[in-house]
Amino acid sequence: MSTKVQEPVITSIDDLQTSEARWLALKRIQYVDQTGKSRTWEVATRKTRGKAGVDAVAMGNVLRHPSRPPATLIVIQYRPPLDAYTVEWPAGLIDADETAEQAAVREFKEETGYDCRVTSVSPPQAADPGMSNANMQLVMVDVDLAEDDSVAPEQRLEDGEHIERVIVPLSQFYDRLVEYAARDRYVVAAKLFHFAAGMQFAQTNKLT
Amino acid sequence: MSTKVQEPVITSIDDLQTSEARWLALKRIQYVDQTGKSRTWEVATRKTRGKAGVDAVAMGNVLRHPSRPPATLIVIQYRPPLDAYTVEWPAGLIDADETAEQAAVREFKEETGYDCRVTSVSPPQAADPGMSNANMQLVMVDVDLAEDDSVAPEQRLEDGEHIERVIVPLSQFYDRLVEYAARDRYVVAAKLFHFAAGMQFAQTNKLT
Numbered sequence: 001m002s003t004k005v006q007e008p009v010i011t012s013i014d015d016l017q018t019s020e021a022r023w024l025a026l027k028r029i030q031y032v033d034q035t036g037k038s039r040t041w042e043v044a045t046r047k048t049r050g051k052a053g054v055d056a057v058a059m060g061n062v063l064r065h066p067s068r069p070p071a072t073l074i075v076i077q078y079r080p081p082l083d084a085y086t087v088e089w090p091a092g093l094i095d096a097d098e099t100a101e102q103a104a105v106r107e108f109k110e111e112t113g114y115d116c117r118v119t120s121v122s123p124p125q126a127a128d129p130g131m132s133n134a135n136m137q138l139v140m141v142d143v144d145l146a147e148d149d150s151v152a153p154e155q156r157l158e159d160g161e162h163i164e165r166v167i168v169p170l171s172q173f174y175d176r177l178v179e180y181a182a183r184d185r186y187v188v189a190a191k192l193f194h195f196a197a198g199m200q201f202a203q204t205n206k207l208t
Numbered sequence: 209m210s211t212k213v214q215e216p217v218i219t220s221i222d223d224l225q226t227s228e229a230r231w232l233a234l235k236r237i238q239y240v241d242q243t244g245k246s247r248t249w250e251v252a253t254r255k256t257r258g259k260a261g262v263d264a265v266a267m268g269n270v271l272r273h274p275s276r277p278p279a280t281l282i283v284i285q286y287r288p289p290l291d292a293y294t295v296e297w298p299a300g301l302i303d304a305d306e307t308a309e310q311a312a313v314r315e316f317k318e319e320t321g322y323d324c325r326v327t328s329v330s331p332p333q334a335a336d337p338g339m340s341n342a343n344m345q346l347v348m349v350d351v352d353l354a355e356d357d358s359v360a361p362e363q364r365l366e367d368g369e370h371i372e373r374v375i376v377p378l379s380q381f382y383d384r385l386v387e388y389a390a391r392d393r394y395v396v397a398a399k400l401f402h403f404a405a406g407m408q409f410a411q412t413n414k415l416t
Contacts, residue, residue, distance in 0.1 A: 005242055005243050005244060006242060006243075006244060007242075008240060008241050008242055009240050011238045011239060011246070012237075012238040013235050013236070013238075014235065014238075015226045015227065015233060015234070015236075016233075016234040016235055017225045017226050017227065018223045018224060018225050018234060019223065019225065021234055021236075021250055022250065023250045024234055024250045024251075024252055024339065025223060025234075026223070026224040026226060026229055026233075026234055026252070027221050027222065027223060027224055028221070028222050028223075028229075029218055029220070029221050029289070030219045030222075031216055031217060031218045031219060031288050031291075032214075032216060032217050032219060033216050033286070033368060034213055034214060034215075034216055034370045035213050035214075035370075036213060036214060037368070038219070039288075039368060041288035041289065042224060042231045042232045043288065043289035044232055044234070044252035044339070044340065045289075056338075060405075060409075062413070069415075070413070070415065078242065079337045080237045080239050080247075080249035080251065081237070081251035081253075081337060081338070081341045082334055082337055082341050083239075084334075086334055086337040088337065091338075122401065122405070123386065123389035123390065123396065123401075124389075124395065125389075125395070125397065125398035125401045125402075126287070126290055126292075126294055126395045126396070126397050126398060127335065127336045127339075127398050128335040128336050128340065128342055128398075129287045129289060129290055129296065129397050130287065130289070130299075131232065131252070131289065131335075131340065131342055132252065132289055132336065132340065133289045133290050134339055135290075136398060138398075138402065138405060160245070160247055162242045162243075170413075170415045170416075171415050171416045178331065181330075181331035181333075182331065187333070187334045187337070187343070188331065188333055188334070189333065189334050189337050190333035190334060190335050190336075190343075190344060190346075190399050190402075191398050191399060191402045192402075193331075193333045193346070194333075194346065194398075194399045194400075194402040194403040194406065195402040195403065195405060195406035195409070196406060197268075197330065197346060197403060197406065198402065198403035198404060198405065198406025198407040198408075199406040199407065199409060199410040199415075200406075201403070201406075201407060202407040202408075202410040202411050203415075205278070205378075206278065207278065207378045207379050207407075207411075208378075208379045
C-alpha cells in the first residue's frame with residue numbers, strides 16, 4: 001500500500017471537446033429503428049480499444065489459504081470521475097495485443113502483487129449500455145496463499161496509481177461492501193456490488 | 209412485446225463535440241493526487257442528473273407465482289451504443305424530482321406493465337468508475353402474480369422504445385444469460401451478469 005500523504009483534491013472541471021480529448025470521445029449515432037424511423041443516440045466511447053474488441057477486464061478473485069476460509073481481495077483507489085474512493089475488484093484495460101486472460105494475469109499482478117490462476121472467462125458484458133459502448137469481461141481467478149502470508153507481495157503500480165488492498169472473507173463480502181458504501185467519500189463499483197448482492201440473494205432466498 | 213418490423217441499422221457515426229451534445233458531456237478534471245502532484249483525468253458525464261444526485265435505477269425483480277418457482281423478468285432492447293440487443297433488468301433514469309424508489313416503481317410499470325413492491329434499495333453504485341461519473345441504485349422489487357397470469361399486462365413505452373420481456377426461472381438465471389451472450393448481436397449488461405454470476409458462485413462454492 002502506498003503512503004497517503006494527503007487527500008486528493010479537484011482543482012478544476014472544464015468542458016472537454018471530443019476533438020481535444022485523448023482517451024474518450026462522444027459520438028452521434030444515426031440509426032433506423034424497428035419501425036423504420038430515423039433516430040439519433042449519443043454515446044461515450046474509449047479511444048483505446050485494441051484487437052480483442054473488449055475494453056477491460058475485472059478479476060473476480062478467490063484467495064485460498066491452507067487453514068483459513070476463502071476470501072477475496074478488493075482494491076480501493078481515488079477515482080477523479082467520482083471524486084471518491086471506489087471499492088472494486090482489480091481491473092484494467094486490455095492492451096492492444098493482449099487477450100482478456102493475459103490482461104487479467106498481468107493486471108492482477110500489477111495491482112495486487114499476487115500471481116493468479118484463471119478459472120473462467122465470461123463473455124463480453126456491456127458496462128453501461130444506455131450511455132456508452134464500453135465493455136468488459138469478468139475473469140475469475142484463484143490465488144493460492146502460503147500458510148504464512150503475513151507479508152503481502154509488492155505491487156507494481158504505474159506512476160500516479162495509489163491502490164489500497166483489502167482482503168475480505170467471502171462470508172462477510174456483502175456486509176463489508178454495504179459498510180464501505182456508508183462511509184464518507186467512498187463508492188462501491190456497481191459490478192462488484194451486484195456480484196456480492198447476487199451471492200447474498202442466493203444465500204437468503206428460495207430459488208426453486 | 210412490440211412488433212419487430214425490421215432489424216435496426218446504424219446509418220452513420222460521427223464525432224460529437226460536448227458543446228453540441230444534448231445528453232452527454234466530456235469533462236477534463238484537474239486534481240492534485242495523494243503525493244501532491246497535479247494530474248488530469250477525462251470523464252464522460254450525463255447532463256440530466258436531478259436532485260437525487262443519482263442518475264438511474266435498475267430493478268432486480270422476483271416474480272412470485274402461487275404455484276410456480278420464483279422467476280425474474282429481464283428486458284431485451286436494441287441499444288445503439290453497442291449496435292446490439294442488450295439483456296438487462298428493467299432500468300431507467302431518475303427524473304429530476306423523484307426518489308430512487310419512486311423512479312423504480314414508475315419505470316418498472318412503464319417497461320414491464322407490472323406493479324411491484326420495493327423490498328430494498330441499495331446505496332448508490334458507480335457504473336463505470338474509471339470512465340464516467342454515472343451512478344445508479346439497485347432496487348429489489350417483488351411482483352405478485354395471479355394464478356392465471358397467461359395475459360401479460362400492457363407496457364407503457366415511450367415513443368421509440370421497443371422492449372421485449374422475458375421471464376426466467378431463478379434456477380435457470382445464470383445459464384440463460386450465458387446462452388444469450390452467445391447469440392449473434394446480443395450482449396448481456398455487466399450489472400445483470402454479475403448479479404447472476406454471484407448467485408451461481410454462491411451456489412457452487414464453499415463460502416466459509
